[in-house]
Amino acid sequence: MSTAFAHPVTVWIVGATLGLLLLAAAVIGLLSVTGRASPLLRRELWLRLGSWCILLPLMLGPVLLGRVWTIGAVTLLGLACLREYDRATGLFREYLIVGVVVLGILLVNFAALDHWYGFFTALWPLTVGVIAIASLPLDRPAGYVQRTALGIFAFMLFGAGLAHLGYMANDPGYRPIVLLLLTAVALNDVAAFTFGKLIGGRKLLPATSPNKTLSGALGALVTTSVVVALLAGAIFAGTPMGHPALLLLFGAIVSIAGQCGDLMLSSIKRDLGIKDMGVLLPGHGGVLDRFNSLLLVAPAAFHFIGYYVGFGLAGPTRLITGG
Amino acid sequence: MDFRLRPARDLGLAPGERLRSHAREAGLGSLALRSLWRGGVGAYLRLAHRLEVTGQQNLPAGPPFILVANHCSHLDTLALGSILHGEAGRRAHALAAGDVFFRTGATALFAAYAVNALPVWRKRTKAGEIAMLRERLVEDRLVYILFPEGTRSRDGAMAPFQPGIGTLVAGLPVPVVPCRLEGCHAAWPADRRLPRPGKIRLTIGRPLDFAGLPNARAGWVEAASACEAAVRALG
Numbered sequence: 001m002s003t004a005f006a007h008p009v010t011v012w013i014v015g016a017t018l019g020l021l022l023l024a025a026a027v028i029g030l031l032s033v034t035g036r037a038s039p040l041l042r043r044e045l046w047l048r049l050g051s052w053c054i055l056l057p058l059m060l061g062p063v064l065l066g067r068v069w070t071i072g073a074v075t076l077l078g079l080a081c082l083r084e085y086d087r088a089t090g091l092f093r094e095y096l097i098v099g100v101v102v103l104g105i106l107l108v109n110f111a112a113l114d115h116w117y118g119f120f121t122a123l124w125p126l127t128v129g130v131i132a133i134a135s136l137p138l139d140r141p142a143g144y145v146q147r148t149a150l151g152i153f154a155f156m157l158f159g160a161g162l163a164h165l166g167y168m169a170n171d172p173g174y175r176p177i178v179l180l181l182l183t184a185v186a187l188n189d190v191a192a193f194t195f196g197k198l199i200g201g202r203k204l205l206p207a208t209s210p211n212k213t214l215s216g217a218l219g220a221l222v223t224t225s226v227v228v229a230l231l232a233g234a235i236f237a238g239t240p241m242g243h244p245a246l247l248l249l250f251g252a253i254v255s256i257a258g259q260c261g262d263l264m265l266s267s268i269k270r271d272l273g274i275k276d277m278g279v280l281l282p283g284h285g286g287v288l289d290r291f292n293s294l295l296l297v298a299p300a301a302f303h304f305i306g307y308y309v310g311f312g313l314a315g316p317t318r319l320i321t322g323g
Numbered sequence: 324m325d326f327r328l329r330p331a332r333d334l335g336l337a338p339g340e341r342l343r344s345h346a347r348e349a350g351l352g353s354l355a356l357r358s359l360w361r362g363g364v365g366a367y368l369r370l371a372h373r374l375e376v377t378g379q380q381n382l383p384a385g386p387p388f389i390l391v392a393n394h395c396s397h398l399d400t401l402a403l404g405s406i407l408h409g410e411a412g413r414r415a416h417a418l419a420a421g422d423v424f425f426r427t428g429a430t431a432l433f434a435a436y437a438v439n440a441l442p443v444w445r446k447r448t449k450a451g452e453i454a455m456l457r458e459r460l461v462e463d464r465l466v467y468i469l470f471p472e473g474t475r476s477r478d479g480a481m482a483p484f485q486p487g488i489g490t491l492v493a494g495l496p497v498p499v500v501p502c503r504l505e506g507c508h509a510a511w512p513a514d515r516r517l518p519r520p521g522k523i524r525l526t527i528g529r530p531l532d533f534a535g536l537p538n539a540r541a542g543w544v545e546a547a548s549a550c551e552a553a554v555r556a557l558g
Contacts, residue, residue: 083350090329092350095413099351146326272328279337 004064009176009234013183014064017056024049047282055281055290063178067169068113070178074166075109078158080287081295084277085158088268089150096134097151100127105159112167114320115312120167124160128152157295164302165294170312176235180228181254181301185293188224188258195219209266217259224258225251241308250304257300258293265292332459342431343421345441345455348463353436354413360437361412365405371520372398372510376406378527382500386414386464388530389499391488391550393481393558394470396507398518400438402525403468403502415466416441418456420474443487445473453490460497467491471547479508481558484551489533489543498530501550503557526557 005011028045031037037045062073082101086092104127111120131151135144165181168174196216204212228251229244236242241250265288269277278286305311332346341347349357368374382388388411390403400417407415419425421442424434434440441456459465469491471484492499503526511518531549536542 083352087331087334087348087350090327090331092331092348093329095351095354102351143327145324146328272330274330274334276335279335 004066004175007173007176007235009231010064010179012231013176013179014060017060017183021049021052021056024052048284051281051284059182060179063169063175063182067174070169070174071109071113071166074112074162075105077287077291078105078109078162080280081158081162081291082154084280084286084288085154085268086150088272088274088277091147091150091154094135094147094151096138097131097147100131100134101151101154101159103127104130104155105163108159108163109166110320112163112170115170115315115317116321117167117317120163124156127155127159131155161295161299163298165298168302168305168311170315171310172312172315173235174311176231177301177305180231180235181294181297184224184228184251184254185258185261185297187227188220188255188293189262191223192216192220192259195223205263208263208270212263212266220259221252221255224255227251228254236305236309239309241305246308250301253300253304254297257296261293261296264296265289339428339431342428342435343425343442345452345459347435347441349413349439353439356436357439361404364401368398368402368405368523371518372402372506372523374402374405374523374525376525376527379406381527381529382406382411383498383530386411386466387460387497389460389467389469389488389492389497390502391469391471391484391499391554392502392504393476393554394472394474395476395479395504395513396511396518397475398507398511398523399470399475399504400440400468402504402507402523404438406525406527407466410464411466414464415439415468417468418443420445448487456491457495460491461495471550475513476508477513479512481551481555484547484554486540486543486547488550489536489546490538492533493536493542493546494534494538496532496534498532499546499550500530501528501553501557502526503528503554505558528553528557 005014028042028049031045032042058073062069079102082098082105086098092098104123107127108120108123111117111123132148134151135147165178168178171177192212193216195218196211196213199215199219200213202214203210204214204217225248229247232247232250233242233244236247241247265277269275276285277288280286281290284290302311331348333341333344333348336344336346392399392403400419404412404415404417417438417440419434419438419440419442421444423430424438424440425431425442434442456467460467469488471488472482473485473487476482488499504523506521506523510521510523531553533542533546533549536546
């Protein structure tokens with residue numbers, strides 16, 4: 001327990017998250033008691049809060065518990081995202097391709113668990129190569145580009161990309177960084193929604209996502225950049241990343257990558273003509289509807305921090321395979 | 324070249340609803356679970372029932388097609404399912420009584436994931452459900468396993484076929500393969516809780532074609548009669 005909460009930023013983030021949940025419960029409770037919200041809205045709000053009460057322990061718990069738990073949770077998240085994506089796009093009918101993508105997700109997370117960066121990076125071109133040849137023996141060229149492209153896209157997002165989040169756990173000081181990313185993308189969503197509602201104005205990309213506004217996007221960019229820069233300042237003080245300009249740039253990258261992940265999923269859904277990717281999380285939709293922002297943030301943040309500071313560079317490597 | 328993105332037919336259904344839906348489509352996870360089940364059932368049928376199959380050459384080269392047979396035991400579905408391999412095995416759905424196999428969550432889970440069954444609600448099947456089953460048979464290239472008597476025979480004698488089989492296939496270019504099962508009643512009659520070992524014989528007949536029949540009452544009855552006669556002739 002003392003290790004889990006060793007860094008003050010970990011304590012701040014977990015404390016603030018719990019505080020926000022309690023505050024939300026109090027506000028919704030007040031709305032219910034005073035009858036100021038319609039029964040439908042109240043039900044929707046309680047449903048969302050209920051989902052968060054289950055989701056947050058599932059998200060923050062593994063990070064606090066340790067390295068293996070974190071990588072395990074990222075693996076399960078990748079597989080859950082793949083399931084929703086393959087059913088929405090129709091890729092699930094291509095058993096061979098899906099099988100290769102599942103194998104790729106398991107292997108890339110194994111490489112993270114093994115702390116073997118060479119294998120971790122090698123798996124991107126290798127898995128893409130196997131996806132490209134997996135369906136050749138079927139002798140069914142019709143639809144080849146579609147199934148191969150969908151498979152590669154899936155591996156990039158839910159395997160190679162997302163696994164960066166788990167790989168961070170190889171650094172002894174990973175907890176505040178991963179918690180910061182998990183909560184920053186949620187803050188980013190909330191800020192975009194709030195600024196959009198408060199200011200309104202021009203739509204961002206109306207054909208892709210009719211509810212998003214330019215003011216919301218800019219408001220989220222400023223809010224997330226500042227909050228992330230402040231917290232990251234406490235994490236990276238005394239390292240080459242400790243410069244205010246770099247910290248703000250890091251915050252901006254998290255915000256922009258998060259919003260782009262959201263817009264990417266909106267584009268997928270618009271193209272398919274569906275509203276939600278799944279029904280697993282009441283009030284949210286599917287797992288992907290909740291975690292879309294994280295997909296691009298994980299590799300972007302990893303390589304930014306990696307460039308200036310690195311992850312687990314002093315620790316032992318190839319913990320399982322040896323060598 | 325255009326992408327043809329076809330979301331799962333069951334997208335957006337809640338888990339319980341999906342289990343009982345005719346739109347349910349299996350993914351890799353379901354396929355893996357079913358392969359385990361099929362492997363176990365195949366070994367059981369060989370060891371405990373010395374399953375003997377004749378006429379395997381009469382099975383169409385690939386889906387879609389329908390297997391129809393006489394029905395007196397739960398072993399019937401298992402025996403018919405065990406003769407399908409490769410693509411036909413992956414795409415096979417047993418049409419099972421909804422009030423028996425899909426009544427509770429646990430039985431529905433088993434029926435959906437192990438047997439890959441689709442529910443038939445006896446005497447209250449809606450026209451839309453039949454239309455969906457016909458559409459999926461052709462578009463998704465499925466195999467249906469069906470017992471047109473409508474229920475298990477209590478004395479082992481074959482009852483007349485209901486016209487339901489006709490509603491699925493009349494006017495469609497989908498072969499119907501008549502099959503005859505012997506020994507299932509002795510091994511696991513309807514009044515026994517568990518099966519007992521005993522020889523089972525399965526004879527597969529030549530496929531029947533109902534593409535020329537009208538998709539109306541007269542066509543349904545004619546298809547059902549032809550199926551019944553073909554199954555009786557194998558006895």
